[in-house]
Amino acid sequence: MVLEEKPAPMKIRANVAFDSQRGLYDLTFKALGTDCRIQYTATSNDQAARFAKEAVKWVADFETKYSRFRSDSLISVINRNAGGAWTEIDAEVESIFAICDDLHFMTQGVLDPTMLPLIRLWDYRDNHDILPDEKSVSETRGLIGWSKVERKLGAVRLPLKGMALDLGGFGKEYAVDKVAAVAVGNGIDDCLVDFGRDIHALGQPPRYPAWHVALENPENPGSVWGSLAAKDIGVATSGDYRRFFEHSGQRFGHILDPRSGRPVYNGILSVTVTANSCLEAGVLSTAVCVLGEEEGLKLVEGTFGAEGCIVMNSGIQQTSKFHERMVEN
Known part of the structure; x- marks a missing residue:
């Protein structure tokens, strides 16, 4: 048996600042192959700094141990x-x-x-x-x-x-939920953990009833087609509109179907799911991309606490109560 040896922990350079107008601390860093941002309230600078240190350490330890991109993981x-x-x-x-x-x-x-x-x-x-x-x-x-x-x-x-x-199919979402738990463990009730648009929303920001989460338009990346009101839920979006290659005029996305062994190609551009955790939301959103519109919506509707929305070439389809989480612009 090969014994597990602990590799040297990776180093993450993080920055935390306080936005006095919004009443929020803003922690940013790069990890898990993406931009990470945590917005949160705190009763003191000491509490804010303690949480920031613990959150970044947890992410560094997790990536050190589980990243396939590290030869010593x-x-x-x-x-x-x-x-x-x-x-x-x-x-x-x-x-x-x-x-x-x-x-x-x-x-x-x-x-x-x-x-x-x-x-x-x-x-x-x-x-x-x-x-x-x-x-x-x-x-x-x-x-x-x-x-x-x-x-x-x-x-x-x-x-x-x-x-x-490869734990990439759910590792980032798992990390989001764990960092949200670190916030709770530090006495922080209001926090938005956002790792590359995989999100866990705790409580609410000052002066607002919920956190607002923008929904990117897959047909025009960088623009927004709507937004969600998120409070004590996980939110995740999956799609192939950013990570793909083209061959002979056809686009091949990064989401693969293990049943066929090939990239998914079913007209779905993106899927957004809200659920009780970011892990659940992320796994469901990816599964919908693979299963397709009909089977995918059935899966979401059959999962307690989950709602979903599919953006396709032909239009938008959603579960019965997804609209209740939408914010009117």
């Missing part, structure tokens, strides 16, 4: 051992893998932490002069399957050489 160690030895894991990792079980089941298998081989095959950042052929897609699909991962108390193993884990 635990995830990278597990991936290097694919087809070989077991890797030792702790109770925290076991709890995250248990979450993977739940999410995989909830999304009918379309959220699969073993998708990394397919992600590499269709990497939108690469030049694709020639698209992956059927043989390469089929062979890569053979490496996919959460049920293939072997687990026992305190250890995990990927049985096939070439298999690889």
Whole structure:
């Protein structure tokens, strides 16, 4: 068995400022491959600074341990051992893998932490002069399957050489919820955690009944088509309108369907979901992109506390109560 070795924690450069007009502290930094921003109230500068320090440390520790982009992360160690030895894991990792079980089941298998081989095959950042052929897609699909991962108390193993884990399908959303919990643990009741538009809204900002969350127009990125009133909920948006490549006039987005082994192409431009947590909202929004309009809306409507909206080439579809969260402009 390969023992888990703790890598040196990554360093995050953060900035916190107080906006006297809005009565909010504003903490910003880059992590998890995106821009992170936390707006919050505090009763004193000491409380504000203590929370900021704990929040940034939690994110740094999480990325150090679970990022596939770090060669010394635990995830990278597990991936290097694919087809070989077991890797030792702790109770925290076991709890995250248990979450993977739940999410995989909830999304009918379309959220699969073993998708990394397919992600590499269709990497939108690469030049694709020639698209992956059927043989390469089929062979890569053979490496996919959460049920293939072997687990026992305190250890995990990927049985096939070439298999690889990636928690990117839900890791950022999980981190958002955890940082919101850090805020609560520091006595902060009003806080908006926003990691690359994956959001957890606690309470409300001063002088307003809720936080306002803008909804980006996927047909004109940078512009807004509406906004949500968010209070004690998670909000997430998924879509392929920012991360994609083009080949022979066709766009191939970064969201992949493990069932076909190919990028999703079903007319959906973006999906926004509100739920009881950012993790739930993020997983549902991605699942809807894969499952499509009809099955996706059924999934959201069948999830307690969740509402969703789909922006498509043909128009907008939403669950029955999504409009109740919209803010009239």
